[in-house]
Amino acid sequence: MIKLGVMCSGRGSDLQSIIDAIADGKLEAQIALVLTDKPNVMALERAERAGIKNLCVDRKLCADQLSFEAKLLNELRAAEVDLVILAGFMRILSPTFVRAYKDRIMNIHPSLLPAFPGAHAHRDVLEYGVKVSGCTVHFVDEGTDSGPIIMQAAVPVLEGDDEESLAARVLEQEHIIYPAAIRLYVEGRLNIKGRKVCIV
Numbered sequence: 001m002i003k004l005g006v007m008c009s010g011r012g013s014d015l016q017s018i019i020d021a022i023a024d025g026k027l028e029a030q031i032a033l034v035l036t037d038k039p040n041v042m043a044l045e046r047a048e049r050a051g052i053k054n055l056c057v058d059r060k061l062c063a064d065q066l067s068f069e070a071k072l073l074n075e076l077r078a079a080e081v082d083l084v085i086l087a088g089f090m091r092i093l094s095p096t097f098v099r100a101y102k103d104r105i106m107n108i109h110p111s112l113l114p115a116f117p118g119a120h121a122h123r124d125v126l127e128y129g130v131k132v133s134g135c136t137v138h139f140v141d142e143g144t145d146s147g148p149i150i151m152q153a154a155v156p157v158l159e160g161d162d163e164e165s166l167a168a169r170v171l172e173q174e175h176i177i178y179p180a181a182i183r184l185y186v187e188g189r190l191n192i193k194g195r196k197v198c199i200v
């Protein structure tokens with residue numbers, strides 16, 4: 001059984017969608033560990049409630065990025081994690097971390113990449129005035145929101161949307177496509193060829 005290590009920074013609703021997909025028999029994987037970079041966040045509570053090992057590696061208590069990531073890697077390795085799932089993890093990972101789990105880190109981003117990368121996708125979407133947005137599951141490479149794309153879902157941007165209403169519409173799709181993309185990985189159906197992912 002593939003072991004997932006899910007890394008979060010806050011609310012953890014994407015984490016919950018993965019927990020639920022496993023519980024419903026839609027995803028054959030085990031969440032071996034939930035890691036956060038902040039204490040007292042809802043993601044930790046969700047993991048606890050589901051009986052999943054969870055811990056916080058508090059970035060603020062680490063001397064620098066290197067020691068923070070070394071601690072994360074130690075925990076992931078100790079839990080024998082096969083695939084790292086970034087689910088609302090709001091920190092950029094260094095090339096060293098990315099290389100340690102090369103082609104084995106997934107992220108979900110709340111826009112149709114390569115449009116609107118970065119930490120304020122919904123704000124940027126609304127400011128730009130595009131009529132369609134959505135979400136993207138991708139493998140993580142050494143850039144920001146730039147890795148090979150696995151799956152995307154689109155939603156309309158409606159007249160009168162604010163960041164909250166748009167985020168809620170996108171989130172519904174996130175909760176569908178993230179477990180589905182992980183399932184493809186688990187089934188061995190994702191082949192990375194350059195910057196493309198072929199689903200076989």
Ligand code: GRF
Nearest residue numbers: 011012013014088108109110
């Ligand atoms: C999601 O919108 C995800 O796309 C982004 O951060 C948000 C996380 O939400 N990377 P949650 O913490 O999973 O509820």
